[in-house]
Amino acid sequence: MPTPCHILVESNPVVIYASRNGSPDKVLPILNQFIQKFWQERETAGENKDTPECLVAQILVRFGYEICEDDFSNLKVGVNYSQDVNYLYFISLDRQITVWVPDDSYHNNPVLGLKGCRQLAGDQDIN
Numbered sequence: 001m002p003t004p005c006h007i008l009v010e011s012n013p014v015v016i017y018a019s020r021n022g023s024p025d026k027v028l029p030i031l032n033q034f035i036q037k038f039w040q041e042r043e044t045a046g047e048n049k050d051t052p053e054c055l056v057a058q059i060l061v062r063f064g065y066e067i068c069e070d071d072f073s074n075l076k077v078g079v080n081y082s083q084d085v086n087y088l089y090f091i092s093l094d095r096q097i098t099v100w101v102p103d104d105s106y107h108n109n110p111v112l113g114l115k116g117c118r119q120l121a122g123d124q125d126i127n
Contacts, residue, residue, distance in 0.1 A: 081110035
Protein backbone atom coordinates (compact mmCIF):
# COMPACT_ATOMS: atom_id res chain seq x y z
CA MET A 1 0.00 0.00 0.00
CA PRO A 2 1.50 3.36 -0.97
CA THR A 3 2.05 5.90 1.75
CA PRO A 4 2.33 9.37 0.19
CA CYS A 5 4.07 12.15 2.09
CA HIS A 6 5.32 15.71 1.88
CA ILE A 7 8.68 17.04 2.98
CA LEU A 8 8.82 20.72 3.87
CA VAL A 9 11.76 22.95 4.75
CA GLU A 10 11.41 26.05 6.90
CA SER A 11 11.75 29.33 4.96
CA ASN A 12 11.19 27.64 1.60
CA PRO A 13 7.82 27.49 -0.20
CA VAL A 14 8.63 24.22 -2.00
CA VAL A 15 6.45 21.21 -1.21
CA ILE A 16 8.20 17.91 -1.95
CA TYR A 17 5.84 15.01 -2.65
CA ALA A 18 6.63 11.30 -2.65
CA SER A 19 3.74 9.01 -3.58
CA ARG A 20 5.06 5.98 -1.67
CA ASN A 21 7.40 4.87 1.13
CA GLY A 22 6.34 7.86 3.24
CA SER A 23 5.75 6.22 6.62
CA PRO A 24 7.89 7.42 9.53
CA ASP A 25 9.57 4.02 9.91
CA LYS A 26 10.80 4.31 6.29
CA VAL A 27 11.44 8.06 6.05
CA LEU A 28 12.90 9.04 9.42
CA PRO A 29 15.95 6.75 9.48
CA ILE A 30 16.97 7.87 5.99
CA LEU A 31 16.03 11.52 6.52
CA ASN A 32 17.77 11.77 9.90
CA GLN A 33 21.01 10.37 8.50
CA PHE A 34 20.83 12.59 5.44
CA ILE A 35 20.04 15.76 7.40
CA GLN A 36 22.81 15.13 9.91
CA LYS A 37 25.32 14.83 7.07
CA PHE A 38 23.90 17.95 5.39
CA TRP A 39 24.46 20.05 8.52
CA GLN A 40 27.96 18.63 9.03
CA GLU A 41 28.90 19.53 5.46
CA ARG A 42 27.49 23.05 5.84
CA GLU A 43 29.45 23.58 9.06
CA THR A 44 32.67 22.15 7.59
CA ALA A 45 32.40 24.44 4.57
CA GLY A 46 31.47 27.39 6.78
CA GLU A 47 28.50 27.94 4.51
CA ASN A 48 25.19 29.32 5.70
CA LYS A 49 23.97 31.31 2.72
CA ASP A 50 20.83 29.97 1.02
CA THR A 51 20.52 27.05 3.45
CA PRO A 52 16.78 26.41 2.85
CA GLU A 53 17.33 26.36 -0.91
CA CYS A 54 20.37 24.09 -0.66
CA LEU A 55 18.55 21.75 1.70
CA VAL A 56 15.57 21.36 -0.65
CA ALA A 57 17.87 20.75 -3.63
CA GLN A 58 19.88 18.13 -1.78
CA ILE A 59 16.78 16.41 -0.44
CA LEU A 60 15.57 16.05 -4.02
CA VAL A 61 18.86 14.75 -5.33
CA ARG A 62 20.44 12.78 -2.50
CA PHE A 63 17.47 11.81 -0.36
CA GLY A 64 15.45 11.16 -3.50
CA TYR A 65 17.69 8.26 -4.45
CA GLU A 66 17.05 6.61 -1.10
CA ILE A 67 13.31 7.07 -0.87
CA CYS A 68 12.46 6.49 -4.55
CA GLU A 69 14.37 3.24 -4.97
CA ASP A 70 15.44 4.16 -8.53
CA ASP A 71 11.90 5.00 -9.64
CA PHE A 72 11.65 8.78 -9.62
CA SER A 73 8.13 8.80 -11.04
CA ASN A 74 6.80 8.99 -7.48
CA LEU A 75 8.75 12.18 -6.61
CA LYS A 76 7.65 15.67 -7.52
CA VAL A 77 8.07 19.26 -6.42
CA GLY A 78 5.59 22.09 -6.36
CA VAL A 79 4.07 24.72 -4.13
CA ASN A 80 0.72 23.03 -3.53
CA TYR A 81 -0.17 20.48 -0.88
CA SER A 82 -1.62 17.16 -2.02
CA GLN A 83 -4.87 15.95 -0.52
CA ASP A 84 -3.80 12.29 -0.34
CA VAL A 85 -0.69 12.47 1.89
CA ASN A 86 -0.54 10.46 5.10
CA TYR A 87 2.43 12.31 6.66
CA LEU A 88 4.15 15.66 6.40
CA TYR A 89 7.76 16.04 7.54
CA PHE A 90 8.82 19.56 8.50
CA ILE A 91 12.54 20.30 8.73
CA SER A 92 13.25 23.44 10.71
CA LEU A 93 16.43 25.46 10.47
CA ASP A 94 17.09 24.71 14.14
CA ARG A 95 17.69 21.10 13.03
CA GLN A 96 14.42 19.59 14.17
CA ILE A 97 12.25 17.24 12.16
CA THR A 98 8.60 17.21 13.13
CA VAL A 99 6.13 14.69 11.80
CA TRP A 100 2.58 15.77 11.10
CA VAL A 101 -0.55 13.75 10.33
CA PRO A 102 -3.35 15.38 8.31
CA ASP A 103 -6.76 15.79 9.94
CA ASP A 104 -10.04 15.75 8.03
CA SER A 105 -9.77 19.52 7.62
CA TYR A 106 -6.51 19.05 5.68
CA HIS A 107 -7.95 16.31 3.46
CA ASN A 108 -10.93 18.55 2.70
CA ASN A 109 -8.75 21.63 2.12
CA PRO A 110 -5.03 20.86 1.68
CA VAL A 111 -4.28 24.56 1.32
CA LEU A 112 -4.33 24.57 5.13
CA GLY A 113 -0.93 22.85 5.13
CA LEU A 114 0.34 22.14 8.63
CA LYS A 115 -2.59 24.09 10.11
CA GLY A 116 -4.80 21.19 9.09
CA CYS A 117 -2.57 18.60 10.74
CA ARG A 118 -1.72 17.33 14.19
CA GLN A 119 1.87 16.91 15.26
CA LEU A 120 3.03 13.45 16.27
CA ALA A 121 4.83 13.23 19.59
CA GLY A 122 8.56 12.61 19.71
CA ASP A 123 10.11 15.19 17.41
CA GLN A 124 13.40 14.18 15.87
CA ASP A 125 16.42 16.25 16.94
CA ILE A 126 19.04 16.12 14.21
CA ASN A 127 21.85 17.89 16.03
